[in-house]
Amino acid sequence: MSNEDILNPKQMPREPEKATLEGKNKFIGFWFFLGGETVLFASLFGTFLALRNSTAGGPGTEELFGLELVFIMTMLLLTSSLTSVYAMYHMKNNDFGKMQVWLGVTVALGLAFLGGELYEFNHYIHEYEFTFRSSALGSSFYTLVGFHGGHVLFGLLWIVTLMVRNAKRGLNLYNAPKFYIASLYWHFIDVVWVFIFTVVYLMGKVG
Amino acid sequence: MTKDTNSTHHNEFEKAEHKDEMKHQVISFAMMIIFTIAAFAVVATDAIGKYFTIPIILLLALVQVIFQLYYFMHLKNKGHEMPALMIYGGIAVAFMTILTFTTIIWW
Numbered sequence: 001m002s003n004e005d006i007l008n009p010k011q012m013p014r015e016p017e018k019a020t021l022e023g024k025n026k027f028i029g030f031w032f033f034l035g036g037e038t039v040l041f042a043s044l045f046g047t048f049l050a051l052r053n054s055t056a057g058g059p060g061t062e063e064l065f066g067l068e069l070v071f072i073m074t075m076l077l078l079t080s081s082l083t084s085v086y087a088m089y090h091m092k093n094n095d096f097g098k099m100q101v102w103l104g105v106t107v108a109l110g111l112a113f114l115g116g117e118l119y120e121f122n123h124y125i126h127e128y129e130f131t132f133r134s135s136a137l138g139s140s141f142y143t144l145v146g147f148h149g150g151h152v153l154f155g156l157l158w159i160v161t162l163m164v165r166n167a168k169r170g171l172n173l174y175n176a177p178k179f180y181i182a183s184l185y186w187h188f189i190d191v192v193w194v195f196i197f198t199v200v201y202l203m204g205k206v207g
Numbered sequence: 208m209t210k211d212t213n214s215t216h217h218n219e220f221e222k223a224e225h226k227d228e229m230k231h232q233v234i235s236f237a238m239m240i241i242f243t244i245a246a247f248a249v250v251a252t253d254a255i256g257k258y259f260t261i262p263i264i265l266l267l268a269l270v271q272v273i274f275q276l277y278y279f280m281h282l283k284n285k286g287h288e289m290p291a292l293m294i295y296g297g298i299a300v301a302f303m304t305i306l307t308f309t310t311i312i313w314w
Contacts (some may be wrong), residue, residue, distance in 0.1 A: 011218055018286065031290035035297030042301030046308025071247050078243065082236045085279055091301045163279075173231060181210045191272050198268040202250045206260050 008032045012094040016176035024175035030181045034188050041192050042092045044147060044198060048140040054205065055134035061204030073116040074193065077152075078110035081190040084183040091179055096171040099179070103163055106186065110156045117149045141200065147181045148196055151189050158182050235278040242271040 012018045018027055052061060088100035121142070124130040132142045159182050166175050244268045249260055283293060285295040 011221075014221065015286070028289050031293040034290075035293035038294065038297030039300045039304055042304040043308065047313060049305065050309045050313030067247060067251055071243075074243055074247075075240075078236070078239055081279055082232070085229070085232050085236075089225055089232075092225050092304040184280055187275060190279075191275050193271065194272050195274070196245075196270050198246060198264050202246060202264050203261055205250050206257060 009173065012092055012171075012176070013173075016092060016094075016173060017180035018177070019173050020177070023173070023180075025175045026181055030184060033182070037188065041144075041147075044140070044144040045195065048144045048200065051077055051082045051136040051140045054136035056137075058134045058138070059130055060207075061137070061141075061200075062190055062207050063125060064128060064130060065201050065204050067201065068206060071196055073113050074115045074197050076109050076116070077190050077193050079181055080113070081187055083109065084103070084186045088180060088183050091171060091176060094171060099171065100163055100167070103159055105178075107156055107163075108185075110152055110159075114149060114152055114156070117152075121146075123171075131190075145196060145200065148189070148192055151192070155182070155186050155189055158185065232278050235274040239271045239274055242267045 007020075016023075018024050083102050083105045087099045087106065090096075090098040090102060130138055132138055162175070162178055162182055166179075169175065171179075214250065215240055248266045251256060253260070255263065276294065282294070
């Protein structure tokens with residue numbers, strides 16, 4: 001059996017993402033990375049929580065935030081998390097076409113989310129003159145939420161790159177771990193967003 | 208010939224298994240949507256007063272994240288001992304980081 005045959009089975013093994021040593025290593029390594037990311041975001045959350053009332057005479061969170069847009073963005077990101085689950089479902093059934101379709105839906109929802117975030121930032125800057133330099137609240141808010149938005153952008157580029165790179169190659173045991181890990185990253189982005197909408201927006205609205 | 212039949216059966220068994228997992232994931236998605244709507248509703252309607260609102264929305268977020276980690280990210284599946292260690296290690300340090308930042312560093 002050549003290496004090529006091993007990587008291209010007729011049907012996917014039980015856990016295609018962990019069928020090769022490389023896949024296993026990616027899997028463990030990526031969770032290690034997620035543990036680190038948790039701490040990194042915690043430092044930004046901690047900073048925001050400590051500085052969220054330091055408005056320097058500018059608008060505060062209660063005045064700034066509106067719940068409608070945040071709710072829509074939350075639904076978009078939450079749904080994109082489900083669509084990437086669907087993509088992994090089709091990966092396990094070795095259905096490359098459907099996996100690509102669901103990844104495409106995930107990317108579209110992620111783009112819509114990013115659009116909402118850009119609109120929101122633009123709104124704050126032009127309607128309220130609330131910028132990164134306005135106050136400690138401004139700095140910590142844009143750092144935390146912007147860093148999450150950066151993660152969304154990176155995740156989108158990552159998934160699109162995988163989709164384009166493997167479009168003609170199809171699904172095999174070499175790239176299955178890559179897709180799986182990209183989807184883990186996407187779920188993690190949603191995990192962080194759950195805390196952002198709760199801690200930043202909802203708690204900001206409560207005051 | 209027999210081998211082929213076996214493999215088809217095996218395949219169908221796995222497909223059924225994947226379908227079952229997918230069902231659980233769709234249910235957890237529905238739960239996550241409900242938790243999200245509940246959190247937004249509590250804040251938007253101001254139904255339960257300022258002091259109860261914050262603990263309740265934090266609790267809703269926590270439960271939702273547990274669903275996300277265990278069902279969407281498969282932490283409930285076998286072979287996830289190391290990932291659990293990594294993520295809980297991360298959460299433990301994250302907790303201390305938030306505590307430190309809110310009490311000592313940025314006062």
